[in-house]
Amino acid sequence: MGRLVTPQNIENVISQLLSEDNNGNPIKDTSYLEMFEHLKDSPEYVDEFSKSDYTTDAAKIAAIKEYLDGQAADLRKRVAEYAAQPDSEKSKYEVYVWFIHLDNAAHGAKQPIVTDMTSSMEMGDIYWVTNNALATTHKSGRDGYLQYCGVADGRYLFRESIAPDGYKQMADVKFTLSSGPDSVYQPTAEFPDLKDAKGVSLGTDSQITGLVENLDGHYVHIKNYAKGMWPVSGGIGALVVFALGGVLMTSAYVKRRFDRRND
Incomplete structure (x- = not known):
């Protein structure tokens, strides 16, 4: 699920973006590596993340941290571009963030769910990410x-x-x-x-x-x-x-x- 980001709600959205430390629940290395595998196949990153620089776990983790830390600046740039368009063209420049859950404490250590979430799983904290390759898929x-x-x-x-x-x-x-x-x-x-x-x-x-x-x-x-x-x-x-x-x-x-x- 995507949420439309506009000049009116962008700061609220930014306050709810997934980060390295989510309300005191830091992302673990295993989760960073899982996120890398999902993000590297997305159209925006398929070329960059296939570079030989990302052959080690440390490099992959660093790449995801850089992505997370850059989300706010990326949103501000894209929303400014959206706002500058005439009303007739705005739909072509719409900016969305995507729904992602942390797993509930009963299931683990509140890590991002970037795979499938079944109906039997209890929802944990809600955050947003700028790339839908990391969105939680609800089944x-x-x-x-x-x-x-x-x-x-x-x-x-x-x-x-x-x-x-x-x-x-x-x-x-x-x-x-x-x-x-x-x-x-x-x-x-x-x-x-x-x-x-x-x-x-x-x-x-x-x-x-x-x-x-x-x-x-x-x-x-x-x-x-x-x-x-x-x-x-x-x-x-x-x-x-x-x-x-x-x-x-x-x-x-x-x-x-x-x-x-x-x-």
């Missing part, structure tokens, strides 16, 4: 249930990274999460609000409730289309795309807890 369980917590008011993008066998990868979906009429984030044509299967708009935690067994609750339903069928568009309506890894039909809800890192 739903057999019941097709997926939940995101700690998501602030803002404009977002969902990207399906894993499609079920025989099914199309869904188009990116943009949407707005708003806590109400006083929020600075209101739905737009490009970033509409989320609607449940009954057409009711969903906001943040004050408006989203329900149990997974209660199909009348405020859920967003997801449908993947088989290859050869009508393709999925980026629009959000009664039938909504809302996942980072799919099953045939999935229900999910977004719940905002607070606009800070989870403890």
